Amino acid sequence: MKYKDSPTLEDVARAANVSTATISRAINEPDKVASETQDRISKIIEKLGYTPNFGGRALASNRSNTVGAVIPTMANAMFASGLQVFQEVLSEASINLLVASSGYNTQTELDQIKSLVGNGADGLLLIGSTRPAETTRFLELRKIPYVIAWCYQKDSSRYFAGFDNTRAATNLTNEVLNMGHRKIAMIAGHATNNDRSSNRINGVKQRIKTYGEGAELISTLETDYTLDSGGDAFEVIMKANKKPTAIICGNDVLAAGAITRANQLGIKIPAHVSITGFDDISLAKIVSPALTTVRVPQLEMGKAAATLLLKLLNNEKPHSTELPTEIIHRESLAPPQ
């Protein structure tokens, strides 16, 4: 847009018979201005329809009041709803949100981070803790405050708003085992450079290993987080000679894909095989049978991440926040028959 058409601070100053400094204060630090002056200025601003020029402000103050988020994909409702809350909280603090997606690709993520920072992001929201050294180096070099959501690490110098994926997966696996399942398979998301996926895999593996009682992880397939991939992986697993009685899926999309495929193939869930999900997005309630899954605090993470980042921008030293997960019992998990 052309700012030439818009009034500037100087126009306001002239009309109000004060200096531009006073107008600036009236806008940014009203306490420091006499209340009558304030009133007069307010009216003139209103009348002229003045709004501060963004570039001028950013240049002079070294602040853009903008924050960036790079998420793997907006297409998964999970990230989208977390992002929504994140934005709402920021909005109340008059901070705007720049958004980009990485498609689960670390190079793309770095490109987007650079782009957002180059476009003035004062801080960043990132998903997951594992990333190439180059990315970490850039972040440190530029001293960008950032918070990491969807996972949690204690005793870290970084800031997290998330949950312990390993523990959540361990708990879920324990539930599956206690229900009597011994032959278990897993359909996971690609684990490379994705700590949420690899931690969930680890949680499942660890629990099965330590459980004893003949419990066994017969296979774990890594694939894309899509419905079709989940379906395909399900088919592969069910065509093998050695079949599981329960399949633990890395997220709800994969699980919903598996169930849909099972329905098409005439394989009864959970009578023939149990299936579990992860995330508890709305799909989980809709699919039939409804998914037994792990509820992940999506909205709470969005909110916590925003709060954390706001503090960071304010030069405070906040504490990472760990959020709880919970197993949601629905129909897709039952004792083996």
Added chain:
Amino acid sequence: MKYKDSPTLEDVARAANVSTATISRAINEPDKVASETQDRISKIIEKLGYTPNFGGRALASNRSNTVGAVIPTMANAMFASGLQVFQEVLSEASINLLVASSGYNTQTELDQIKSLVGNGADGLLLIGSTRPAETTRFLELRKIPYVIAWCYQKDSSRYFAGFDNTRAATNLTNEVLNMGHRKIAMIAGHATNNDRSSNRINGVKQRIKTYGEGAELISTLETDYTLDSGGDAFEVIMKANKKPTAIICGNDVLAAGAITRANQLGIKIPAHVSITGFDDISLAKIVSPALTTVRVPQLEMGKAAATLLLKLLNNEKPHSTELPTEIIHRESLAPPQ
């Protein structure tokens, strides 16, 4: 972040033994710089880790290379995936995306528009064509280029990347009628200030009215676009004395909610009642029975909207783009029994 730590154009200029003007050109209009100079500058930029200061650039050029989008909600996968493509296309043109949501509230939408524009958005993506005069006035006053997605109007001075909601609804209704249904009900989203919803309602009404043959719209309920609301509306409709043989839903979320509720109540779909959706989000394939619905070109709209906006920012006069919709036949619609 503190830019004091970062090198400036002047630092680069000094190191390269040229003026800042030349560095600026090397970055923005490489053709205008001798290729040896260019090479030297590139190396120095690389070595110093220079990136242009956003505020300085925005102030001097009156351009932020940032565009804003205000969508009703990110929680509906439909908008989220359109937004994703929108962002990807912009990203290739080195334009960043500022995102905000309105929660289907026109006042919130206006606030967010003001905030994004105040934060430097050069252009805007908006959903739907109906909004209060105050909003339209603001947009015109500030001369913000914007494109409207998810709907289409011909012979308008505004720019659209979308489809004709009325016609799509008409076509779907025609399908339902041709299948033999005569008693029809509708579960729609709130129509006030939501042209997508009201146009879909109009399409259904019009077609039923002109169809004859005893066709009748026995009721149309307006509600929130949530699964539970869809379920509740379904229950209300099925408890009335006069029951429909088909229920047309304003979107897939509502339809999925209705089907899920039907399953819980033991009402067979489509044996007892047929149900149709709108949008064709992934829910539609997952729900059981799978939804017969209208495929809305989400990704194509995101792409078309980005292309349109890019042209607008480039001072071209592009044409609005109308995209086709298509009826997807699955299991939830069948002849009345």
Added chain:
DNA sequence: CTGAAAGCGCTTACAG
């Protein structure tokens, strides 16, 4: 192809 210099619209010590 390159440079000197003005100017974009703010904020912020500093002085009063």
Added chain:
DNA sequence: CTGAAAGCGCTTACAG
């Protein structure tokens, strides 16, 4: 509580 003025880091006619 207010003002004069420097300065933030770029871009862009203009001149050569």
